[in-house]
Amino acid sequence: MTHRLVVLTAGLSQPSSTRLLADQIAGAVDAEVSARGEAIDIQTYELREYAVDLATMMATAGMPTARLDQLRRAVSAADGLVVVTPVFAASYSGVFKMFFDALDADALNGMPVIIAATAGTPRHSLVLDHALRPLLSHLRAVVMPTGVFAATEDFGGGVDGRELGNRVARAAAELAAHVVSTDGDAVAGFTPSRAGRDPGVDLPAEVTPFMTLLGGHSG
Template sequence: MTRRIVAVTAGLSQPSSTRLLTDQLTAAVTAQVTARGEAASVEVIEVRELATDLAQLMTSGLATPRMDEARELVSSADGLVLVTPVFNGSYAGLFKLFVDALSPDSLTGMPVIVAATAGTARHSLVLDFAMRPLLTYLRAVVVPTGVFAATEDFGGAEAGSGLASRVRRAASELAALVVAETGAVAGFAEGSADRDRSDRAARSSGVGLAPVTPFEQLLAGHTG
């Protein structure tokens, strides 16, 4: 069976350290899924390429075909890798805009790696104090190891060894959930076959649902 891994990367430049970390994570996840006897396919969503589509959806409620495709891709994945740069002590606004555009039911039971990049390690707590609560609210299953990379993690002879270890550990935890290996990740995957079917049934991309009635129409004829 081929497991579908979808990566959402919110870097603003090209190339970017955020995309570099995304590629390292998806390569490690692919290797870990393969090591468990299954194949993995990877699809990457570059959020910056959807900036105009996101603005249209959030301001008018009208989704473009590209936005619908992205939402379908996320909700149908077997596992997600979410990576954002850090701005002013939290995830990027464009990253949050993309998450806000998802259906509230699109990540139910979804195995997820959270990861972030920044210029300094002082921002590393963004993983546990911003990203993890956001994904927990959406009922995703966030793996224990978050991956943070500062600028210094990407260069130098000795740099990156700690990052590489975190990447491998997070990838192993995600692969165990995606492949549903019994007893993996502190028991998260026990009984996962039945739970996976239930979670998938509960997921909805929100694409094709009836549009929300505008407040102006709902309040027509009311005063005060």
């Protein structure tokens, strides 16, 4: 079976450390899925190339261009998503936020996602939890427990490079386990619904009375 992974990178330069990190994560996911005996088709998109399309949609009461609509459909149809943004003003970039504003409300329901960010200094690492994770959770995506942050120093060799590699590998393993899951096993025991509704909860056929549970306890 071949799964589909979409990688969205919001770097503004070419080449960029943001794209470098995106490619590193995508390669790790490919390796993890292959190790589980399945294949994955990876499509990478540079959001800066859609900046005009996004601005046009915002200025025309939400009517996407044909090119932007094709990207939106690709994202919604994916089995997994990797999103990577540079840090601007202690948050994600403007083009990154514009793209997620352009998605339909249910586009990411149950979508397993790796969040990642790049910056010049490790001081910005909290952007994953105070900006990216809330945004993707609001869209009802399933954000992987391990986020990946890379400062400039992380791209060198030595200890920093190994630590980045470990984070990438851990996040990739989480996403791969989620994407190829066929028996209900998933990250944190959660199996998402991709049908635009909240996942159901299996309840026991009978509920044991509380007093029975307390039987034999007098204090």
